[in-house]
Amino acid sequence: KAGVTQTPRYLIKTRGQQVTLSCSPISGHRSVSWYQQTPGQGLQFLFEYFSETQRNKGNFPGRFSGRQFSNSRSEMNVSTLELGDSALYLCASSFFSGEKLFFGSGTQLSVL
Amino acid sequence: TQLLEQSPQFLSIQEGENLTVYCNSSSVFSSLQWYRQEPGEGPVLLVTVVTGGEVKKLKRLTFQFGDARKDSSLHITAAQPGDTGLYLCAGAVAAGNKLTFGGGTRVLVKP
Numbered sequence: 001k002a003g004v005t006q007t008p009r010y011l012i013k014t015r016g017q018q019v020t021l022s023c024s025p026i027s028g029h030r031s032v033s034w035y036q037q038t039p040g041q042g043l044q045f046l047f048e049y050f051s052e053t054q055r056n057k058g059n060f061p062g063r064f065s066g067r068q069f070s071n072s073r074s075e076m077n078v079s080t081l082e083l084g085d086s087a088l089y090l091c092a093s094s095f096f097s098g099e100k101l102f103f104g105s106g107t108q109l110s111v112l
Numbered sequence: 113t114q115l116l117e118q119s120p121q122f123l124s125i126q127e128g129e130n131l132t133v134y135c136n137s138s139s140v141f142s143s144l145q146w147y148r149q150e151p152g153e154g155p156v157l158l159v160t161v162v163t164g165g166e167v168k169k170l171k172r173l174t175f176q177f178g179d180a181r182k183d184s185s186l187h188i189t190a191a192q193p194g195d196t197g198l199y200l201c202a203g204a205v206a207a208g209n210k211l212t213f214g215g216g217t218r219v220l221v222k223p
Contacts, residue, residue, distance in 0.1 A: 004154070033210065043155075043200065043213040056210040090154050098204035098211060100145060103154025 002027065006091050006104035014112050018079040021107045025072050025093030031055075032074040033101065034066060037088040046089075048097060049074055055097055078109075086111045115139060116201055116214035124220040125191055133186045133217040135201035142206050144184045146175055149198040149216075158186075191221045 049068035092101035147155035161177035
């Protein structure tokens with residue numbers, strides 16, 4: 001069965017722009033979580049969606065938002081990009097919250 | 113401050129040596145997971161431990177969950193270059209809660 005698919009793989013943006021990242025979970029998985037990974041901060045939890053509802057949220061500013069569609073696909077959006085938003089954004093899916101996560105390969109975002 | 117503290121942050125060893133990575137917290141976890149991440153890829157689950165004192169073996173990797181379910185260790189015997197990667201522990205304080213990750217231990221096994 002297909003794994004978690006994230007698009008795009010790489011993205012270069014400039015400060016002030018906005019960006020939308022996409023994640024298709026493993027078929028049958030209803031929970032999708034997003035993480036930001038940087039060398040200095042490690043893997044930081046952004047938010048989790050389950051059946052189109054945000055279940056958990058990390059400590060990120062309101063510029064970071066997400067949503068989940070009825071087919072469990074999820075998108076995250078970052079508005080008014082800052083240099084510090086440069087990171088690898090990882091999406092992970094699971095059947096239920098807190099269960100083992102299956103990660104995509106991530107989207108590497110560079111903000112110039 | 114990380115809820116889960118991993119040590120050491122970096123480990124460089126020669127092929128054939130043993131190594132141990134630690135994951136500690138002041139919180140009790142209902143379950144704890146270990147992942148390995150290679151450059152350019154997302155983390156891949158290695159094991160989940162749920163019972164205090166539990167020991168799980170995966171070939172040359174041995175995982176242990178502390179009796180109080182606050183800490184865990186990963187021991188690799190006779191490390192190989194293919195074991196190189198970032199090892200991450202992650203815990204959920206209750207079933208259904210989000211997973212929190214440790215800061216990771218970067219392991220380099222030199223041939």
